[in-house]
Amino acid sequence: MKLMRVGPFGAERPVVRLSADDHRDLRPITPDIDAAFFRYGGLDRVRQAVESNALPRTDITGLRVGAPIARPGSxxxxxxxxxxxxxxxxxxxxxxxxxxxxxxxxxxxxxxxxxxxxxxxxxxxxxxxxxxxxxxxxxxxxxxxxxxxxxxxxxxxxxxxxxxxxxxxxxxxxxxxxxxxxxxxxxxxxxxxxxxxxxxxxxxxxxxxxxxxxxxxxxxxxxxxxxxxxxxxxxxxxxxxxxxxxxxxxxxxxxxxxxxxxxxxxxxxxxxxxxxxxxxxxxx
The missing domain is CATH 3.90.850.10 (Fumarylacetoacetase-like, C-terminal domain)
Known part of the structure; x- marks a missing residue:
């Protein structure tokens, strides 16, 4: 999987990229790709949602690409x-x-x-x-x-x-x-x-x-x-x-x-x- 965050600095939203023209919104699973996401099984939840086609498509055309993780602790x-x-x-x-x-x-x-x-x-x-x-x-x-x-x-x-x-x-x-x-x-x-x-x-x-x-x-x-x-x-x-x-x-x-x-x-x-x-x- 390829995880991304898109949108203005400080207000990015999480996305999973399945292909160049297929991105899925991760907000039904998590508000961000941060420490809590990783600590509480976020990667497994994303895999399951992708496999079951449970995530909505989202258009990221023209949006700023942020760092793929929120501000790390270290x-x-x-x-x-x-x-x-x-x-x-x-x-x-x-x-x-x-x-x-x-x-x-x-x-x-x-x-x-x-x-x-x-x-x-x-x-x-x-x-x-x-x-x-x-x-x-x-x-x-x-x-x-x-x-x-x-x-x-x-x-x-x-x-x-x-x-x-x-x-x-x-x-x-x-x-x-x-x-x-x-x-x-x-x-x-x-x-x-x-x-x-x-x-x-x-x-x-x-x-x-x-x-x-x-x-x-x-x-x-x-x-x-x-x-x-x-x-x-x-x-x-x-x-x-x-x-x-x-x-x-x-x-x-x-x-x-x-x-x-x-x-x-x-x-x-x-x-x-x-x-x-x-x-x-x-x-x-």
């Missing part, structure tokens, strides 16, 4: 999870997963405007495979236990301001990660049965139509399932939480490309998860 991010990206950042591959947080209010729709913050010097892009939790994860016994806890996958752009992240960080990265609009997400949340192996997905990014990143999740240092297992040893993951699993090489931090500027268009895709396109503007 946005957990993994740094340097591709060896080539670690190298272009000037770092050795990590021995353990590097964890940092983004503010949940950074999450926006897949086609919303990305705003370069005031005093920005080096705003950068990062295409990432995002994972959403369907159930709590705490003290998992093995990475294999993680698969049953995944609600779905989406495209995430972990937008980063490198001067904020590195030069004035004080030792932590979140200043450069939590600026407004710094996490476009979507267009869809795709359930695991449609995705298959999360370690066999191509992921790509373009700036103004020019290729930047072109890699595969097969190149992750730490797999999706291992990341969930590992994080569960240190914190409790909640339904609806979002995990950004790291970005491959090809970002501006490498020195090979210019940083983002107002008017730039960012395009990203991951196999089976759709395409997101955002335009860059200066913060008001």
């Amino acid at each position: 946005v957990l991010c993994i740094g340097m999870n591709y060896a080539a990206h670690a190298a272009e950042s000037g770092a050795a591959p990590p021995e353990y997963p590097v964890l940092f947080y983004k503010a949940p209010n950074t999450v926006i729709g897949p086609h919303d405007t990305v705003r370069i913050p005031r005093n920005s010097q080096r705003t950068d892009w990062e295409v990432e495979l995002a994972v959403v939790l369907a159930a709590p994860a705490r003290y998992l016994d093995s990475p294999e236990d993680a698969a049953a806890l995944i609600a779905g996958y989406a495209i995430s752009n972990d937008v980063s301001e490198r001067a904020f992240q590195l030069d004035v960080s004080g030792g932590q990265w979140s200043k450069g990660k939590s600026c407004e609009t710094f996490n476009p997400l979507g267009p869809w949340l795709v359930t695991p049965d449609e995705v298959g192996d999360p370690q066999a997905l191509g992921l790509r990014s373009w700036i103004n139509g020019e290729p930047r990143q072109d890699s595969s999740t097969a190149d992750m240092i730490f797999s999706v399932h291992f990341l969930i297992y590992h994080l569960s040893q240190y914190l409790v993951l909640e339904p609806g939480d979002l995990i950004n699993t790291g970005t491959p090489e090809g970002v501006a931090l490498s020195g090979r490309f210019p940083y983002l500027a107002p008017g730039d268009e960012i395009e990203m895709s991951i196999d089976g998860l759709g395409v997101q396109r955002t335009v860059v503007a200066a913060a008001g």
Whole structure:
């Protein structure tokens, strides 16, 4: 299944996409795709309603596409999870997963405007495979236990301001990660049965139509399932939480490309998860 939220920011309504011209209204089941939806069996209720053809069709033509999940409780991010990206950042591959947080209010729709913050010097892009939790994860016994806890996958752009992240960080990265609009997400949340192996997905990014990143999740240092297992040893993951699993090489931090500027268009895709396109503007 492909879950979506459409409508004005803050007033999105939930939809399931069955095909390009067949969308079904999920409001008979849930007011939103949020933590409560996942915690109380929302995915199973949607599957049953789809199978019984119980959901009304809805026309989403011309509507804004929002993030496919409502504001998550936590946005957990993994740094340097591709060896080539670690190298272009000037770092050795990590021995353990590097964890940092983004503010949940950074999450926006897949086609919303990305705003370069005031005093920005080096705003950068990062295409990432995002994972959403369907159930709590705490003290998992093995990475294999993680698969049953995944609600779905989406495209995430972990937008980063490198001067904020590195030069004035004080030792932590979140200043450069939590600026407004710094996490476009979507267009869809795709359930695991449609995705298959999360370690066999191509992921790509373009700036103004020019290729930047072109890699595969097969190149992750730490797999999706291992990341969930590992994080569960240190914190409790909640339904609806979002995990950004790291970005491959090809970002501006490498020195090979210019940083983002107002008017730039960012395009990203991951196999089976759709395409997101955002335009860059200066913060008001």
